Amino acid sequence: MARYLARRLGQALLVVAGVVMLTFAVMRLVPGDPAVAFAGPKATPEQLAAARERFGLDDPIPLQFVNYVRDLFTGDWGTSLRTRQPVRDDLYLAFPASLELVGAALVIAVLIGIPIGVLAARYKTKFPDFGVRFTSMLAVSVPVFWLALAMQLVFAGHLGWFPIAGEYDSSLDSTSPLTLWTNITIVDALITGNWPIFTSTLEHLVLPALVVAAYPTGMIAQMARAALIEESGQDHARLERALGFGETSILTRFALRPALSPVLSLIALVFAYSIVNGFLVEAVFNWPGLGRYAAESIKSLDTPAIAGVTLLVALVYTTANLIVDLLQGVVDPRARAR
Amino acid sequence: MTAAETAAGGRLRRTLPRIPDRFAAFGAALIVIVVVASILAPWIAPYPDEPNPLELLRPPSAAHWFGTDQVGRDVLTRILYGGRTSLFIAVAVLAVSAVAGVTLGVVAGYAGGWVRDVIMRVTDVFLAFPALLLSLALAVVLQPSVNTVVLAIAATWWPWYTRLSASVAASIATRGYVDAARCLGVPAPLIILRHVLPNSLTPVLVQLSLDAGGVILTAAALSYLGLGAQEPTAEWGLMVQQGQTLFTTNWWVVTFPGLAILVTAFAFNVIGEGLRNALDPRSGGARQERAKPTSAGAAATMSTRVVK
Numbered sequence: 001m002a003r004y005l006a007r008r009l010g011q012a013l014l015v016v017a018g019v020v021m022l023t024f025a026v027m028r029l030v031p032g033d034p035a036v037a038f039a040g041p042k043a044t045p046e047q048l049a050a051a052r053e054r055f056g057l058d059d060p061i062p063l064q065f066v067n068y069v070r071d072l073f074t075g076d077w078g079t080s081l082r083t084r085q086p087v088r089d090d091l092y093l094a095f096p097a098s099l100e101l102v103g104a105a106l107v108i109a110v111l112i113g114i115p116i117g118v119l120a121a122r123y124k125t126k127f128p129d130f131g132v133r134f135t136s137m138l139a140v141s142v143p144v145f146w147l148a149l150a151m152q153l154v155f156a157g158h159l160g161w162f163p164i165a166g167e168y169d170s171s172l173d174s175t176s177p178l179t180l181w182t183n184i185t186i187v188d189a190l191i192t193g194n195w196p197i198f199t200s201t202l203e204h205l206v207l208p209a210l211v212v213a214a215y216p217t218g219m220i221a222q223m224a225r226a227a228l229i230e231e232s233g234q235d236h237a238r239l240e241r242a243l244g245f246g247e248t249s250i251l252t253r254f255a256l257r258p259a260l261s262p263v264l265s266l267i268a269l270v271f272a273y274s275i276v277n278g279f280l281v282e283a284v285f286n287w288p289g290l291g292r293y294a295a296e297s298i299k300s301l302d303t304p305a306i307a308g309v310t311l312l313v314a315l316v317y318t319t320a321n322l323i324v325d326l327l328q329g330v331v332d333p334r335a336r337a338r
Numbered sequence: 339m340t341a342a343e344t345a346a347g348g349r350l351r352r353t354l355p356r357i358p359d360r361f362a363a364f365g366a367a368l369i370v371i372v373v374v375a376s377i378l379a380p381w382i383a384p385y386p387d388e389p390n391p392l393e394l395l396r397p398p399s400a401a402h403w404f405g406t407d408q409v410g411r412d413v414l415t416r417i418l419y420g421g422r423t424s425l426f427i428a429v430a431v432l433a434v435s436a437v438a439g440v441t442l443g444v445v446a447g448y449a450g451g452w453v454r455d456v457i458m459r460v461t462d463v464f465l466a467f468p469a470l471l472l473s474l475a476l477a478v479v480l481q482p483s484v485n486t487v488v489l490a491i492a493a494t495w496w497p498w499y500t501r502l503s504a505s506v507a508a509s510i511a512t513r514g515y516v517d518a519a520r521c522l523g524v525p526a527p528l529i530i531l532r533h534v535l536p537n538s539l540t541p542v543l544v545q546l547s548l549d550a551g552g553v554i555l556t557a558a559a560l561s562y563l564g565l566g567a568q569e570p571t572a573e574w575g576l577m578v579q580q581g582q583t584l585f586t587t588n589w590w591v592v593t594f595p596g597l598a599i600l601v602t603a604f605a606f607n608v609i610g611e612g613l614r615n616a617l618d619p620r621s622g623g624a625r626q627e628r629a630k631p632t633s634a635g636a637a638a639t640m641s642t643r644v645v646k
């Protein structure tokens with residue numbers, strides 16, 4: 001296991017190195033001179049030269065790359081051309097909001113996806129199975145930005161059940177200011193007992209979280225169904241049937257547990273996917289997360305910020321994949337063999 | 339199922355993958371409708387795809403089934419033409435990524451050793467980027483257009499086929515007939531071309547059909563963000579974006595293009611799943627996903643469907 005762990009970690013490090021190189025290449029390719037973007041259109045040649053000096057733009061490319069890597073290691077992810085803040089600080093504010101959204105979505109996805117997967121497996125090829133397959137297929141096929149617009153119009157606009165956009169009612173900032181611990185608003189509100197902000201965040205969270213949850217719910221339901229059907233065809237299920245257990249209790253008492261292992265790996269993977277998928281939803285609901293930050297950075301050709309988001313998400317991806325593989329290695333010794 | 343079973347000869351049954359259930363048949367029917375309607379768009383569209391200042395934002399009616407948009411174009415007409423754009427993108431992306439991905443994958447799988455290691459590590463790097471994110475970054479660098487979308491998505495899509503075909507090719511490279519060919523002195527490129535490649539294609543073809551829906555969704559998302567197709571090209575994601583400020587007053591300009599994306603992606607996903615189940619009779623493909631022993635195994639097979 002130790003050798004497997006070391007090799008898999010080594011691979012992940014290689015991937016991260018490649019990701020850094022690719023990010024750097026994309027940054028160099030972006031049209032427009034970062035010095036002009038930073039110093040502004042009316043900058044004097046001296047100011048431009050100072051900006052070029054500051055970002056090291058006159059250095060040879062390999063040296064720029066070395067400096068870029070060194071800065072990353074020392075925690076300097078560059079300065080955003082748009083917000084003028086260190087990119088790391090911006091990300092530190094935006095990422096928790098995305099985590100909050102995706103976390104809520106995954107909770108919904110697990111709570112709905114696994115039970116309906118069990119339902120479909122229990123009534124395989126019958127009507128409930130068809131209904132689950134149909135709706136879960138719809139859920140993974142729906143364009144999220146469109147679903148977000150539709151939900152916003154119907155449930156926030158026409159019915160007025162939920163707020164239109166934002167993370168929480170910003171007027172609460174003055175009446176009951178939030179103490180930040182984790183930067184995840186709903187968690188901070190909960191641990192500091194800030195109920196006005198907690199309930200406001202919860203109300204704002206429902207619609208976007210439901211939209212982001214569509215894809216993972218569909219995937220989890222399909223995976224749970226397939227794994228359960230396979231598990232209920234195993235020898236142990238035949239024994240349980242012979243002992244007189246009903247189909248429902250075979251599924252829930254014996255088959256569910258082994259079937260959950262692929263579902264768990266799936267959750268780690270859809271988590272990473274949903275962060276990016278959430279970008280589109282954040283744009284519609286004006287959620288102050290990574291997606292909105294990325295969209296605004298792209299609009300203003302803010303290269304350091306774009307590079308920062310790209311790098312962060314790629315790291316999340318790599319980590320999720322690593323965790324899945326390591327868990328697989330723990331659960332299934334055959335996975336370590338190669 | 340019925341069509342194949344009533345074909346008395348049984349030859350058809352053997353050559354065609356059995357359509358496992360009505361669900362997949364339904365998806366196949368939907369695809370046929372979407373493809374035929376898109377190809378025939380110039381002939382069956384009720385109006386020319388041009389602005390008409392006299393018919394701005396008309397609600398759905400007998401004359402305009404899906405209404406008209408903010409410059410007076412018939413929404414149904416735009417959707418039919420938009421189908422051509424989406425299908426073109428899907429075909430182009432899948433063709434480019436499959437050719438690039440499978441070529442690398444088959445070489446990696448057959449050669450093994452350091453060649454395989456180098457190719458797979460590069461592939462891993464590209465896999466670490468979510469398709470939408472790298473497409474975003476690339477779309478910023480390149481001028482937004484339909485071709486940019488194809489390039490951007492293909493740049494993130496090929497590694498999946500490399501991974502898939504490399505693992506298949508590696509197992510084929512150990513078969514007796516490959517050994518035999520090698521002993522006869524057949525050069526490696528010819529072995530790859532004549533033996534390894536043809537036998538590696540089936541899983542790739544299934545994966546392609548599973549991926550078409552994902553490509554269409556990603557392309558629509560890029561166009562929705564303004565990084566893809568540009569006015570006056572008819573594209574479903576672009577139509578949603580252009581209509582979204584009018585959504586509260588003119589629901590049809592957003593609703594129908596979105597439904598078009600949903601129906602098309604749904605149809606491709608259903609047919610892809612049906613094909614996979616037909617070729618892997620152990621229902622749902624669950625065992626295949628769990629039993630693969632490599633690190634590219636369980637996670638990869640699932641993530642091919644997931645993390646794009």
